[in-house]
Amino acid sequence: MAGYILKRLLSAIPVLIGISVIVFLIMAMIPGDPATAILGSYATPENVAALNEDLGLDEPLVTRYFIWLSNMVQGDFGRSFALNRPVLDEVLERFGATLVLAGTAFVLCSVFGIAAGVISAANQYGFGDKAITFVVLLGISIPSFFLGMMMILIFAVNLRWFPVSGMWPIFGDRTIWVLLDHLAMPAIALAVVATGVVARLSRSAMLEVLRQDFIRTARAKGVRENSVIWRHALRAAMVSIIPVLGIQAGFVLSGAVYIEMVFQWPGVGRMLVDAILRRDILLVQGGVVFIAACYVLFNIAVDVAQSLLDPRIKT
């Protein structure tokens, strides 16, 4: 097992190098540069050249890439032009906020998605199945940013149940309760679509398993239906549900970008959007590489979990 994990970790290195090359090239190729973004109306060629020199952007492309890469390997992601602070400080702080949001949404979509899928499958073509399928389709069809805006309008502006935006209140203590208060709407808005996808795939995975012989055997020997569904069938279905959860984790992370914009959540997605608009090259590159690394690690973890669940998957 340890050998398998090590092998997977080593295979992640070329992936990350590839990603660093791609994001570096994209940032180098898109029109506009940090100096133009900073200077705005005052971006004369002369002022731009002077500022580029100050920012170290007058070096050749290849030199810049290797300086960046070798610094990054040593843990130095550079300084953000626009925020005037170390990239890594900003990314870690913002990534923490995204993890809280995406993590909550991920738990919500896993728990409710699997539960809905199992209940649907156990009542195939029954009322519960039809009701759940209807709600699930609705959830999948609503764009999350629109849902977020509607939730703000109804639950924050009109009913005043929840704060409109932000992660923490401006005044008062920072307790877990006020965090949940701020987290509720964005996490739900983010989880809705993913919940629908998980529910649909869990349903078909369960239906597949429920048709198999060992389920009939379990029922025949008098195992209680609850136990058949939740213990025997779900456990077997999890092998095909877990990879879906892995994909949904990535989906929730990328979907967080819109939700963070709408709810002003101080997360890494909003940071990247701002950074791209400001042509804050190092922040974009550092942020993307960091997120990619986390995503790659998460996928390795999913594969490992799957092989633990199903010994037939070779390590």
Add this chain to the structure above:
Amino acid sequence: MSFLNLSRRAALALTAAAAVALGGLSPATAQTPPGVLVVGQIAEPQALDPHAVTAVNDFRILMNVYDGLVRYASGTLEVEPALATDWTISDDGTVYTFTLREGVSFHDGSPFNAEAVVFNFERMLNEDHPFHDTGPFPLSFFFSSVDSVEATGDMEVTFTLSEPYAPFLSNLAYPTGLIVSPAAVEQYGADFGRNPSGTGAFRFEEWRSNEAVVVVANPDYWDGAPALEAVVFRPITDANTRTAEMLAGGIDVMVEVPPVALGEFEGDAFTIHEQAGPHVWFLILNALEGPFADVRVRQAANYAVNREAIVNDVLEGTAEVAAGPTPPAFAWAYNDELEPYPYDPDRARELLAEAGMENPEITFYVTEGGSGMLDPIAMGTAIQADLEAVGFDVTIETYEWNTFLGRVNPGLEGEADMAEMAWMTNDPDTLPYLALRTAAWPDQGGFNSGYYSNPEVDALLEEARTATDQDRRAELYREMQVIVQEDAPWVFVANWVQNAVTNDRVEGFGLEPSFFLLLHDVAKN
């Protein structure tokens, strides 16, 4: 089936848990406390170092934390004493001597004196200064005419300019001229921008990244302690969310209200504030080649565009019709006798016929949005329709702001016939000097992307920049405006009326023509 019972039970339990967890937690959206003003900003500030930033959004905070040697008198764009109590200008316009205010301290306790002023300008302008590397200082060229700055007394500073430069005083009133604490720069180095210290009405307290910048009242402020106890600046980048926060009571002041959201704030609970500023939105016309090389076609475009409809319908009254290249906010330099081109499609058609071009084909660069650009896509579409109504054949090309600047600033030659543009400036010199002179064509480092050239205008602008007498400068600018309007190098479209909304707990709030946000006299119940 027993299973259904369980699922119902489970569903109930889950629903109850969710309701407890989400709904009954705390009385959401508590009112903001009295004496503490919460301002909804359009973005996270980049830094609170006035010499290092360029965004109006950051200036809104900076102007309350720092002072300059001079400032704009309330409601105008004319300078008055601030940290300098008075000054003299040599007859040739190159030596400025300032007498500094006694008894002022920076928020960190260090004294304000001539040495501090010299430190500020040396840091920006002198590459050998030990703290020059705490930059970059993108707008330091505002002071590029400064040859030397010396402490000629404990409380006297003398600036020597390489040539007479009339906008020098108003540049000192701009945020780039604000005075920072040398002791704080020495202590924090490149991190000064997150640990700012000035002499202003409010003292920096805390910067919670992406949440808030908090400043508290400076009780020892030389111009009297402010009425507020503290101000919280919250970055809320999404305009819809900002509007929702304002409606829900999460912020007390909202700046840059989108035109479509203004209707939400009619009624007694809110006050809408408006103030025209030194902004002009125009279309650059390519006078070098193509149809607009003919002055009659340029004038035809000016007659064809229905500016009234654009400012009233597209911009919902958040702008006024522009008559010429200089915004009326520069009251002292503005030519009141200038009438905007009237909306006259028939006259436009006549001019096109005279020029022998009934259906000129033009390429029109439009941007998606950008500093001061208002609602560029909707405005661009309206302009396209107006021009096509008189016979133009207009093709729009739309670009993201940075890409757009990268295409427009190097000049329109071989690329396009017309481009949107907007400028906000602090002196009537800046825009025409950088964008209308022959010596400001893009290949010479200027912003004259449409290649307008008129030796008379060049001479007027050169003289206005070096004249030290304000009345003489005003005369020159007024003359320039008449000529430029007639030559029509641009289609003069709109002057932005900046807006803000305050709730009914805020008193004494007003916007300034400088577009700065000054909170010294504001109170909140």
